[in-house]
Amino acid sequence: ETGVTQSPTHLIKTRGQQVTLRCSSQSGHNTVSWYQQALGQGPQFIFQYYREEENGRGNFPPRFSGLQFPNYSSELNVNALELDDSALYLCASSYGQSRNTGELFFGEGSRLTVL
Amino acid sequence: GQNIDQPTEMTATEGAIVQINCTYQTSGFNGLFWYQQHAGEAPTFLSYNVLDGLEEKGRFSSFLSRSKGYSYLLLKELQMKDSASYLCAVRDMNTGFQKLVFGTGTRLLVSP
Numbered sequence: 001e002t003g004v005t006q007s008p009t010h011l012i013k014t015r016g017q018q019v020t021l022r023c024s025s026q027s028g029h030n031t032v033s034w035y036q037q038a039l040g041q042g043p044q045f046i047f048q049y050y051r052e053e054e055n056g057r058g059n060f061p062p063r064f065s066g067l068q069f070p071n072y073s074s075e076l077n078v079n080a081l082e083l084d085d086s087a088l089y090l091c092a093s094s095y096g097q098s099r100n101t102g103e104l105f106f107g108e109g110s111r112l113t114v115l
Numbered sequence: 116g117q118n119i120d121q122p123t124e125m126t127a128t129e130g131a132i133v134q135i136n137c138t139y140q141t142s143g144f145n146g147l148f149w150y151q152q153h154a155g156e157a158p159t160f161l162s163y164n165v166l167d168g169l170e171e172k173g174r175f176s177s178f179l180s181r182s183k184g185y186s187y188l189l190l191k192e193l194q195m196k197d198s199a200s201y202l203c204a205v206r207d208m209n210t211g212f213q214k215l216v217f218g219t220g221t222r223l224l225v226s227p
Contacts, residue, residue: 004157031213042119042202042217043158056214090157094213103148104215106157 004093004107012113013081021076021110023091030095032074033104034066037088049074078112086114117141119218121203126224127193135188135221137203146206148215149177149188153199161188161201190223198225 005024013019025032031050035043045058049068063079072093078085088111092104118140127133139147146165150158164170164179164186176189190197200220207214 033214035215035217040219042204042219043215045214045216048214058214103160103163106150106159108157 004091004105006089006091006107006110008110009108010111010113012115014115015081015083017081017114018077018079019081019112021078021089021091021112023074023076023093023107025072025074025091025093026105028095029093029105030072031093032068032072033092033094034074034076035090035092036060037090037109038084039087043090046076081114083114086112088112117205117207117216119203119205119216121201121218121221123219124222124224126226129193129195129225129227131193132189132191133193133223135190135201135203135223137186137188137218139184139186139203139205139218141205141207141216143208144181144205145208147177147179147186148204148206149175149186150202150204151199152202152220158202193225195225195227198223 004026007022033048034046037043046060048056052068065077068074088109090109091107094104121137148163149161151161152158162177169178174191179186200222202220203218204215207216
């Protein structure tokens with residue numbers, strides 16, 4: 001069973017630039033969620049995609065956007081980068097939207113540093 | 116609103132037992148998760164409780180009391196490799212979709 005893979009693993013950008021992070025979901029999973037984890041903090045929910053549509057969003061500004069593709073892989077785009085965007089960005093996949101679905105499977109994350 | 120509290124740091128010795136507590140206040144509760152996260156790595160799933168009581172899984176057990184908004188993770192026979200952050204997360208279905216709300220994590224240091 002293929003796990004969740006993310007790329008790139010590390011990247012450095014400067015303020016004002018744009019970044020795209022990519023995620024391939026676990027085989028058989030159709031839902032992808034993105035989380036931001038600042039140093040020393042727990043992950044914060046950014047948004048979730050199901051069947052190529054955003055169906056839930058956390059408290060993040062519109063410059064955080066995403067896509068989900070027919071193969072259920074996903075992208076996270078961040079425009080006009082700010083210093084506070086420096087964090088580990090985690091992608092998590094799961095199956096369906098049933099209340100009974102349990103765990104999210106996390107990728108290893110993309111560590112973004114904004115200078 | 117949503118609020119999840121857990122201790123910032125704990126220390127314990129190899130072979131001992133440690134209990135990591137988590138209290139939460141959230142609407143739309145539909146399950147509580149514990150994840151383990153080693154430094155620089157992704158969180159990995161440890162346990163899931165949706166009904167009151169104890170769930171045991173090898174050296175790890177997790178307890179939930181929904182009326183008290185309280186959970187704990189119990190780690191027995193501690194090993195050095197258990198040094199990690201332990202994240203308590205509540206599944207919030209109030210918005211109609213599956214979203215996990217995480218605490219800040221408890222950093223556990225296991226010493227020889």
